Amino acid sequence: MQDASGAVVAFEHVTKRYPGSDAPAVDNLTLTVPAGEICVLVGPSGCGKTTSMKMVNRLIEPTGGRITIGGEDIMSLPAVELRRRIGYVIQQVGLFPHLTIGENTAVVPKLLRWKADRTRKRTDELLDIVGLDPARYRDRYPNELSGGERQRVGVARALAADPPVMLMDEPFGAVDPIRRDGLQNEFLRLQSRVRKTIIFVTHDVDEAIKMGDRIAILQRGGILAQYDTPAAILANPASEFVERFVGADRGLKRLSMGRVRDLDHIEPVIVRSGEDRAEIRKRLDRSDELTFALLVDDDNRPLGWIDQHDLRGDGPIDPGAATPGAPTVEPESTLRDALSAMLGSSVQLGVVVDERGRVAGLVSVDAIGERLRAPVRGVDGELHEVGEADATS
Amino acid sequence: MEFLGEVVAWFANPETWSGRNGIPIRLWEHVSLAAAALAVGTLIALPLGMLIGHTGRGALAVVSIANIGRAIPSLGWFGIVFVPALNLGLGLGFWPSVIALVPLAVPPIVTNTYTGLREVDRDLVEAARGMGMREWQILRRLEIPVALPVILAGIRTSAVQVVATATLAAVIAGGTLGQLILVGINIGDEVQVFGAALLVALLAIVTELSFAAIQRAATSPGLRDRGSAAELSV
Incomplete structure (x- = not known):
């Protein structure tokens, strides 16, 4: 893992009271976001998540406590200078309609008075990073782009001056659900390269689980209900509120968090067209886990299962006898998707394939069950048994 | 037909x-008077409209005061400046006429500037502020460019009104094409009255078209309606 270019963001007893309101919007919030991690602030409306985020770049001034970035109090800088060091992405993206994509990306560099050629180089680089060909997009206007493309430009703009910290206010809220998933994945890949410290606000607990290295669940009145890794929150909700908030399907949600690459792979018995049946039988007998061999083509792509029945007798196997439809999963697939694919197939094994569709191993339904019972690492770095601190126990 | 022939003969x-x-x-005289009145009116109206448009404060007061310019008939303003201009020894003619036209030039520009700025999406303004723009940078780099078509439409309305109304300057010795009409009425020359009025109308149309062209040229391509193109996704 690359070094984080982000900085630690710490809330210390931060409180926000609006004039004329008795109850605070944010109440004594203390939490630390390590450098290079995504911290998702999530909760129902009125929980103060957006207020908390906006206090970091002082769009809202705290009334108590302090916030530091890299150990430095945010009040020690003029607000505009602070904001130029913090990337900002909002739900409606907020691209300036009268400026081209290149000019939009260059807003902060321009505020920082970068030289023209440095700015141009940086904007081209950024468009490239977010997957938009600079030559094609640089001179277009926001109204010529799709919602997803605009969203990427919004991210590029926030990254322009290479800020250590980024604030993202429901950044994928305006994108349709189908494209949202793709953009989230893309953003996570991008984040694994840039390693910014990100404060991410959403009301969607599934998005929080997917995007967060850690999640701060807030409840009405700006009270921090739980601050932990997504896995730890799902395994051990700290209160009834948290348990209700994450939903009754938290077992399935935990499946959504795990990836196929985290499972122990089983070595498949690989068979190619024309191989000798007796030889294959021998290899299958040596495996204690498998009763099926996997038929592959010349490029090692799975074609179907060969069972004991197909292997009776002598001579080369008949490729036509294979049971087609071996479910393929990718290392990045969630356990939930993998399980779903495997349950739908007669052989409850998933074939893990690489990006070119070549066989990399097998995973079983049992392995997924084991994974759910394994201890979960919390924000404290310790492993906790599942259900250990369950609010209901 | 005979009358039209006479009008053509008058022009010839x-x-x-x-x-x-x-x-x-x-x-x-007409064009310079209208241009001067528009320039002074714009210099007053633009900063005022920007101030109330950006801050959102004092809008009711400013727009109300500006609208008094519309409530008083145009000829009334010439009457209003007439007496003090004489009493103060300023004489009549160009500058009193400019002063009489300014109250007419101001309201459309103030109103459109204010409306244009207020219509800029608050999310854009918040994004700008969140990226570290100062208030005047938000105004100059975001609000004004985005509101520009609306602001220019206000100046255009104002310009056409001022060009048409500058005709009245003749009554306080401001000259203009109105002078030709006034003389025509005095000597009973209907042909001259009609010909001069035609010129005023033409000038107003040319003004309208020129400002429309400026408005189009000054509007960022990103602000033009691209119809369904924006909805297509890649």
Whole structure:
């Protein structure tokens, strides 16, 4: 893992009271976001998540406590200078309609008075990073782009001056659900390269689980209900509120968090067209886990299962006898998707394939069950048994 | 038809185009008076409209005061400046006429500037502020460019009104094409009255078209409606 270019963001007893309101919007919030991690602030409306985020770049001034970035109090800088060091992405993206994509990306560099050629180089680089060909997009206007493309430009703009910290206010809220998933994945890949410290606000607990290295669940009145890794929150909700908030399907949600690459792979018995049946039988007998061999083509792509029945007798196997439809999963697939694919197939094994569709191993339904019972690492770095601190126990 | 023939003959007559009462001089007076009134009006109205548009404060007061300019008939303003101009020894003519036209020039510009700025999406303003723009940078780099088509539409309305109304300057010795109309009425020359009025109308149309062209040229391509193109996704 690359070094984080982000900085630690710490809330210390931060409180926000609006004039004329008795109850605070944010109440004594203390939490630390390590450098290079995504911290998702999530909760129902009125929980103060957006207020908390906006206090970091002082769009809202705290009334108590302090916030530091890299150990430095945010009040020690003029607000505009602070904001130029913090990337900002909002739900409606907020691209300036009268400026081209290149000019939009260059807003902060321009505020920082970068030289023209440095700015141009940086904007081209950024468009490239977010997957938009600079030559094609640089001179277009926001109204010529799709919602997803605009969203990427919004991210590029926030990254322009290479800020250590980024604030993202429901950044994928305006994108349709189908494209949202793709953009989230893309953003996570991008984040694994840039390693910014990100404060991410959403009301969607599934998005929080997917995007967060850690999640701060807030409840009405700006009270921090739980601050932990997504896995730890799902395994051990700290209160009834948290348990209700994450939903009754938290077992399935935990499946959504795990990836196929985290499972122990089983070595498949690989068979190619024309191989000798007796030889294959021998290899299958040596495996204690498998009763099926996997038929592959010349490029090692799975074609179907060969069972004991197909292997009776002598001579080369008949490729036509294979049971087609071996479910393929990718290392990045969630356990939930993998399980779903495997349950739908007669052989409850998933074939893990690489990006070119070549066989990399097998995973079983049992392995997924084991994974759910394994201890979960919390924000404290310790492993906790599942259900250990369950609010209901 | 006979009348139209006479109008054509009037335009064809070299005398119509020469001397103190010739079209070129009166047209020049008309255009320079209208331009001066529009310039002064814009200088007053733009900053005012931007201030209330950006801050959102004092809008009711400013727009109300500006609208008094519309409530008083145009001719009334010439009457209002007439007495003090004489009493203060300023004389009549160009500057009193400019002053009489300014109250007419201001309201459309103030109103459109204010409306244009207020219509800029609050999310954009918040994004700008969140990226570290100062208030005047938000105004200059975001609000004004985005509101520009609306602001220019206000200036355009104002310009057409001022061009049409500058005709009245003749009553306080401001000259203009109105002078030709006034003389025509006095000597009972309907042809000249009609010909001069036609010129005023033409000038107003040219003004309208020129400002429309400026408005189009000054509008960022990103702000033009691209119809369904924006909805297509890649």
